[in-house]
Amino acid sequence: MSLERLLHYVSLDGAGGVEQQFVDFVRAASDLSPARQAVVACGQGIHPLVAARLDRDVPVVFEKYARGLKLPKWPRALRRQRQRHIVERNRPDVVLIWNRLRDSLDTLAAAGAERCIYWERGASWFAGESRAKREFLASVPAIICNSHAARRMLELRWEYAGQVRVIHNALRPSLLPAAPPEPRQRPAGNSLTFGVVARLESIKGVAVALHALARLRSHGYKATLRIAGDGPERAGLRRLAQRLNITDQVVFEGLVADMAAFYSRIDLLVHPALREPFGQIAVEAGAYGVPAVVSAVDGLVEVIEHERTGLCIEPTLDAADYRALGGGDADLPPYVYDPARDTIAAPRALDPETLCRAIMQICNDDTRYARMSEAGLRAARERFVFDNHVRDALASIESFIDSGRLSPSC
Known part of the structure; x- marks a missing residue:
């Protein structure tokens, strides 16, 4: 089975390294793969610098907003229903959760943990030993890390025992x-x-x-x-x-x-x-x-x-x-x-x-x-060629769809 639909969950309020890497990843993945991509913006909005560079052919919806109105935190059923609606509408083969270690339990529940991959890019260093983080890591079956250090932080601090693939970041095309x-x-x-x-x-x-x-x-x-x-x-x-x-x-x-x-x-x-x-x-x-x-x-x-x-x-x-x-x-x-x-x-x-x-x-x-x-x-x-970085990630996602494993080396 090949990758046909990829749904990204990512916060785009800022314009830092994660957000800029994400924008370039989506652009490159569109060129390298026929898969349909869609984005769920998880914050309050999209930073203007990020919005200006987002691929216009990739649809974006908001996790916490419906029909232009912000959904309240309580009752929680409202936001959970929004999550289910997004997943049902997009029918993703894989949900890729970008660096959201604390706030993604509802995403796992809506999509089913078996089709979710978490991409760790620094969140495991943050303060706060919250139960939600540990529950998320106990449930998510596969993680891509941007460094071996990130992998060891997950394993040593958070006792993560699932499969991990290290895919180093690369030089973004806009910086060449x-x-x-x-x-x-x-x-x-x-x-x-x-x-x-x-x-x-x-x-x-x-x-x-x-x-x-x-x-x-x-x-x-x-x-x-x-x-x-x-x-x-x-x-x-x-x-x-x-x-x-x-x-x-x-x-x-x-x-x-x-x-x-x-x-x-x-x-x-x-x-x-x-x-x-x-x-x-x-x-x-x-x-x-x-x-x-x-x-x-x-x-x-x-x-x-x-x-x-x-x-x-x-x-x-x-x-x-x-x-x-x-x-x-x-x-x-x-x-x-x-x-x-x-x-x-x-x-x-x-x-x-x-x-x-x-x-x-x-x-x-x-x-x-x-x-x-x-x-x-x-x-x-x-060592840091961006298209190779994206190909490695897409290959891991394809392998996850086929076998439940990110790669044979995990």
Whole structure:
């Protein structure tokens, strides 16, 4: 039996990584498969940036709205009936639930768990040991994960015992360079511009990058930090830059529309995140020949090949040390995955001095820098091809229809 009808359940209120990956997945799947796709938007609406890019041939309905009216939470029978109506109308072979670990029990009930696949993209890290999450994971028969780290988080934290297929994220077509870049050469002399691409929130560790910049300058580097992104910590990070006396060497670029131009302005990507289920930014940097220094946490070690496309640095500072550096703790998850020890533990931050030394290791060595740049370009071309990513997912879904298994290797 082949895949004829695929029904996606996904929240599209935001325009972050999951939403953008979803839009490009639907577009590519339409080109690669004759299956009819439909979308159930599970939030309050659809972000304008997402709506502008959605495939117009793919119908969208809303989970919590009927005839333009929002259905109340109580009595629950109203929303459950809406779920049944959506499933009966679309008659899907498979329901693909995108990163909705907490709020999908009614979807399982309406569709039947036997035709549901959950796609884990970071929700298993979130706080809240709710009964609904455990009930969902006890019922859903198959999960696709965007990293081995996501798989182990489900198994170690949530004790998931069902079948799992790891399918790494890939470089979205909209982010591909217009022309194949050439490998980079190390910046001349002691000049250096490194970049951070992140939402400005405590989980991304941007405060550590500011401290590393201050240390680089104390070592005599003419170093500059460019930050692409915005968020709740922006004002606090500006104050930290003032306190470290590096205001003139930090450029807050805000939300950047032209990321190709941004990558052309930096020599090195630094991603000192305390949690990162995959690490899409590191893939993007590699596609432009920019080596990366990242935290050795969660899925980042699956993207950056240590000593080949960049460096993966073990985080060693606890939450109290991170706060002392100016980092917050409002959005820190209770656990992250430690790939070196195959365990889950409280999140830790990079030591700024260790990060500073790692940056110097790459940027003091012409051969190493050029080799890493070339390897990053090759990885983007060979390991993170979006059509291959979509083909792998569609093949797993087809296998699930035929045999109840995502693939023979599950």
